[in-house]
Amino acid sequence: MPKTLNPLQIVADRWQPSARFVRRAALAAVVMAVVIVVTGGAVRLTQSGLGCPTWPTCTEDSLTPTPEMGINGVIEFTNRMLTYVLCVFVGVAIVAARARAPRRRSLTRLGWAQFWLIASNGIIGGITVLTGLNPYIVALHFLAATALLTVAVVMWHRSAEGDDEPRDLVARPVRQLSWVLVGATVLLILAGTVVTGSGRHAGDASKDVHRIPLDWREVTQLHVDFVYIVVGLTVALWFVLRAVKAPAVPRRRVVELFAVLMFQGVIGYVQYFNDEPELVVGAHMFGSCLVWIAVLRVFLSLRERGEAATLPAPSGEHEALQAAASASSR
Numbered sequence: 001m002p003k004t005l006n007p008l009q010i011v012a013d014r015w016q017p018s019a020r021f022v023r024r025a026a027l028a029a030v031v032m033a034v035v036i037v038v039t040g041g042a043v044r045l046t047q048s049g050l051g052c053p054t055w056p057t058c059t060e061d062s063l064t065p066t067p068e069m070g071i072n073g074v075i076e077f078t079n080r081m082l083t084y085v086l087c088v089f090v091g092v093a094i095v096a097a098r099a100r101a102p103r104r105r106s107l108t109r110l111g112w113a114q115f116w117l118i119a120s121n122g123i124i125g126g127i128t129v130l131t132g133l134n135p136y137i138v139a140l141h142f143l144a145a146t147a148l149l150t151v152a153v154v155m156w157h158r159s160a161e162g163d164d165e166p167r168d169l170v171a172r173p174v175r176q177l178s179w180v181l182v183g184a185t186v187l188l189i190l191a192g193t194v195v196t197g198s199g200r201h202a203g204d205a206s207k208d209v210h211r212i213p214l215d216w217r218e219v220t221q222l223h224v225d226f227v228y229i230v231v232g233l234t235v236a237l238w239f240v241l242r243a244v245k246a247p248a249v250p251r252r253r254v255v256e257l258f259a260v261l262m263f264q265g266v267i268g269y270v271q272y273f274n275d276e277p278e279l280v281v282g283a284h285m286f287g288s289c290l291v292w293i294a295v296l297r298v299f300l301s302l303r304e305r306g307e308a309a310t311l312p313a314p315s316g317e318h319e320a321l322q323a324a325a326s327a328s329s330r
Helices: 005-013 019-045 065-097 105-130 135-158 173-200 217-241 248-273 277-299 313-328
Strands: none
Touching: 005 248, 019 065, 019 105, 019 135, 019 277, 065 135, 065 248, 105 135, 135 173, 135 277, 173 217, 173 277, 217 248, 217 277, 248 277
């Protein structure tokens, strides 16, 4: 019986990417996940949410926007096309992880998880358009994008470590405090989606878009309360890590998180007291991605899985490195 040819195995037989390439491919997927969140926000903030009034085509008779649809159609359609660009970046990360030797199934699984999240969120995006920008579906659309960003960050982090059983670098109560920090940040993000769903940026100016029936200022205050909680937990975690003499990396990650929170807080206050200008709201969405990435990096830095396995350099490359070292020592 002939052996079934696996395209990824064929690539792996002919190409061995370096560990650095795999990490960079995973990082590129993280960057594109942020880009898709920010550009999705730009669609809403430019009132282009229904620039293409149907899905999966732009109109009932055209796949692409027509001149009559103006700039809003172009913006909405461009955001749809960026999904395919995102798929390319994730595809490169999957292929690189699969071709890397020794094979690490954990990385390829994380890559495929990103692919299926993109596919599912594309369907949610279509439902968003077909339901006339229902605010609850819009919130789900954003949360699915956040889930994609989460998996992308985990893959990026895992690409730089091994596959040993995770070993805590701090005591269990400290790890539990980091869990509380993650949970509070999730609630912060959820409150932010409610602010978006009840706020003034409905996503399209051509029709009366349904909004979440809540006072957006009161919801914003709840959102701010969660900000204070997250900031407080971050400061508490920093003091705890110093007290238990935790390794330098986790302490540095907490400082980075605090800096991102301060940056995001300034943007949030500017946004609130200036009646939510579109550009500042877009910057706030970008900041929310940075906050979530920083929180995940804090959480992941509190345990280790050993060093990633590496292969010796090919003979030609090894000889070239030796020659370069010899020349530099002369």
